[in-house]
Amino acid sequence: xxxxxxxxxxxxxxxxxxxxxxxxxxxSDAMSALxxxxxxxxxxxxxxxxxxxxxVEGNVSTIFHVxxxxxxIDHLHPTTAAVEYALRxxxxxxxxxxxxxxxxxxxxxxxxxxxxxxxxxxxAPELKIRVLHRLMKIxxxxxxxxxxxxxxxxxxxxxxxxxxxxxxxxxxxxKLITREPVSARVFEAETGYALGQFHxxxxxxxxxxxxxxxxLMRIEQFVHDLAKRCGSTATPILTAVDRATAWAWxxxxxxxxxxxxxxxxxxxxxxxxxxxxxxxxxxxxxGFKRTHDQAQAAASLALAMPGRPLPAVGYGDQGVAITxxxxxxxxATRKWVREVLGPxxxxxxxxxxxxETLHTFLGTGGSYTESAELLSLHRNSVKYRVDKAAxxxxxxxxxxxxxxxxxxxxxxxxxxxxxxx
Numbered sequence: 001x002x003x004x005x006x007x008x009x010x011x012x013x014x015x016x017x018x019x020x021x022x023x024x025x026x027x028s029d030a031m032s033a034l035x036x037x038x039x040x041x042x043x044x045x046x047x048x049x050x051x052x053x054x055x056v057e058g059n060v061s062t063i064f065h066v067x068x069x070x071x072x073i074d075h076l077h078p079t080t081a082a083v084e085y086a087l088r089x090x091x092x093x094x095x096x097x098x099x100x101x102x103x104x105x106x107x108x109x110x111x112x113x114x115x116x117x118x119x120x121x122x123x124a125p126e127l128k129i130r131v132l133h134r135l136m137k138i139x140x141x142x143x144x145x146x147x148x149x150x151x152x153x154x155x156x157x158x159x160x161x162x163x164x165x166x167x168x169x170x171x172x173x174x175k176l177i178t179r180e181p182v183s184a185r186v187f188e189a190e191t192g193y194a195l196g197q198f199h200x201x202x203x204x205x206x207x208x209x210x211x212x213x214x215x216l217m218r219i220e221q222f223v224h225d226l227a228k229r230c231g232s233t234a235t236p237i238l239t240a241v242d243r244a245t246a247w248a249w250x251x252x253x254x255x256x257x258x259x260x261x262x263x264x265x266x267x268x269x270x271x272x273x274x275x276x277x278x279x280x281x282x283x284x285x286x287g288f289k290r291t292h293d294q295a296q297a298a299a300s301l302a303l304a305m306p307g308r309p310l311p312a313v314g315y316g317d318q319g320v321a322i323t324x325x326x327x328x329x330x331x332a333t334r335k336w337v338r339e340v341l342g343p344x345x346x347x348x349x350x351x352x353x354x355x356e357t358l359h360t361f362l363g364t365g366g367s368y369t370e371s372a373e374l375l376s377l378h379r380n381s382v383k384y385r386v387d388k389a390a391x392x393x394x395x396x397x398x399x400x401x402x403x404x405x406x407x408x409x410x411x412x413x414x415x416x417x418x419x420x421x
Contacts, residue, residue, distance in 0.1 A: 010070055012131045013138075016117045017068030023113070024064065028057040031109045035102045041094040042102060046303035047205065047245070051088055054081035056106065063110065063142055073141045078149050086150040090157035091242035099154060100147055107143045111136065170239045173247070177289045184285060193237040198252040200230070200259060201279035201291035203299035206244040207309075208273050215244045222274040223248045229267050230259050247292060256281050261314045268311035277302050278314045297324035304330075306415040318363075319409040326410055333410060334418045340400065340407040344392040347420030354392070357385040359408035362401070 020027065032053045036043040043049055058079030065071060089099055114135045118128050169191045175182045176195075184195040204223060206215040220238060223246070227236040233253035238246045258280055268276055279294030281287075294315035301324040302313040315321055326333045338345045344355060357375060361382065364370040368386075372379040390397055397404050410418055 006130075008127070009130050009134055012121060012123060012127065013134050014068050014070075015121070016114065016131065016135065017064050019117050020113060021064045021068065024057075024060060027110070027113055028053070028060045031060065031106050032056045034109055035105060038105060039098050039102045041089075041092075041098045045092075046300060048085075048088060048092070051081065051085045052102075055079070055085035058082050059106070059146065060110065063139060066142060067135065067138055073138075073145050076142075076145070078146060082146065082150055083153050086154040087157045088242050090154045091161050091240075093158075096151055096154050096158070099150065103143055103147045103150075107139060111139065114139070169237070173237070173239045176285060177292050179289065182285070187285075191237060192235070193249070193251065194234070195285045195288060197233070197254065198256055198281045198283050199288050199291050200250040200252055200281050201288075201293075201295035202226070202248040202250060203277045203295045204238075204246050204248060204274055205299070206274055209244070216240055216246065218273055219244075219246045222271055222276075223250075225271070226250070226264070226267060226276065229263060231255075247295075249288060249292070252281055256283070258316050259314070261312065261317060264314070265310070265312045271311075275302065275309045276312045278312065280314075280316050294321075297321070300324060301327050301413060304417065305413055306417065319406075319413065322406065323410050323413045327414065330414075330417060333414075334420075337407045337410060337418050340403045341411075342393045344389055345407075345411075345419050347416055351392075351419070352415075354385050354389040355408055355411050357382060358389040358397075359405075359412050361386050362397075362405050362408065 032049075035056065036049055036052060042052055058081040062076065062079060066073070066076070086099055089096075115132070118132050118135070121128055121131065123131075172182055172187050172190060176187065188194050202223065204219050206219055209215070223236050223238050227250045230250055231252075232250045233255075234251040236248050236250050238248035240246050259278060261278075264276070264278065268274065277295050277299035279291030279298070282291040282294075298313045298315045298317075298320055301320060302309045304327050313320060315324070326336075341355070344351055344358075357371070357377075360374050361368070361371045364374070368379045368382050371377075371382045371386075375382065377385075393404075
């Protein structure tokens with residue numbers, strides 16, 4: 001029998017596993033942040049980041065159970081989140097090497113935690129070495145097993161996705177938005193969609209998983225219904241990003257006017273199963289890409305907002321364009337918000353009420369009466385909150401009013417993401 005399987009070694013490995021399990025959330029969160037930061041392509045989309053966290057959490061939990069209960073690797077089944085994450089990367093065209101690298105970086109990060117726990121064991125140094133050898137052996141076996149499994153799933157899905165989505169229409173759309181040369185005449189002949197008009201770009205994603213994989217069918221129907229509601233002049237065009245997300249363009253003919261977002265929001269809220277982010281109307285081939293980029297920015301902001309995403313977000317909505325830019329670097333934005341708002345940026349319920357009241361007050365041009373109506377408060381309550389918020393800053397609001405309004409706008413959209421330390 002290998003000395004790493006002696007009862008004394010196994011008992012200490014179990015002890016280490018239980019200690020690690022008590023810190024599972026901390027370890028998973030730190031590892032997820034590391035991978036999102038250091039592996040190219042893994043932080044491109046908030047939905048992918050959320051799936052990354054779920055995959056890491058599932059794998060870390062499994063490893064701790066294996067170590068704590070001496071479970072053979074060949075008795076395991078991959079977690080749903082780990083497999084789903086691999087499939088989504090394949091659907092997005094993110095290289096499989098990024099997935100492989102993520103698992104090995106995660107293994108190194110996990111072993112750092114293992115080293116610290118082994119060092120704290122109350123046993124002889126030579127026994128610690130055998131415990132560490134056991135931990136490394138099992139972790140290596142797990143990573144070797146899981147990477148083989150998810151990479152096979154990745155390759156199969158990538159081939160399937162290319163076969164399903166590698167048609168002329170999708171190819172031409174991707175060429176257009178990556179600024180590759182595309183003839184407008186050829187594009188219209190092959191897709192039936194005219195480029196010489198105004199377009200409104202849209203990013204649409206499903207809010208519900210379908211056991212039969214019908215998410216894209218629901219999204220397509222949603223886009224067609226939305227186009228009719230918004231007065232599109234022809235049939236919209238769309239292409240799948242993954243099985244729960246699509247890019248679309250609504251043809252608006254010669255109409256450069258923006259969509260009525262109140263109508264769009266009401267429609268999306270009734271549909272319930274989909275969420276949509278929209279760009280501004282833009283003309284021609286260049287406008288086709290521009291409105292798409294705007295829709296992408298609005299979608300990223302919508303997915304970064306705390307809680308359930310809004311039914312619809314438009315790039316032209318107040319504050320969306322500038323906040324979507326600031327949301328690209330949350331750490332820097334959080335520091336800037338703190339510099340502008342001072343103690344008002346502390347993450348408390350009371351401060352949140354003060355920020356929202358001041359945000360509304362400044363947005364009305366400084367009207368206590370209008371703010372009271374919008375917030376359903378007494379005028380005196382609004383004045384008290386505005387005065388209280390002003391007191392918390394070290395200088396008068398009028399000294400840097402534009403910065404204050406923008407910082408409050410960012411807080412309005414991103415909430416706890418940009419407040420606190």
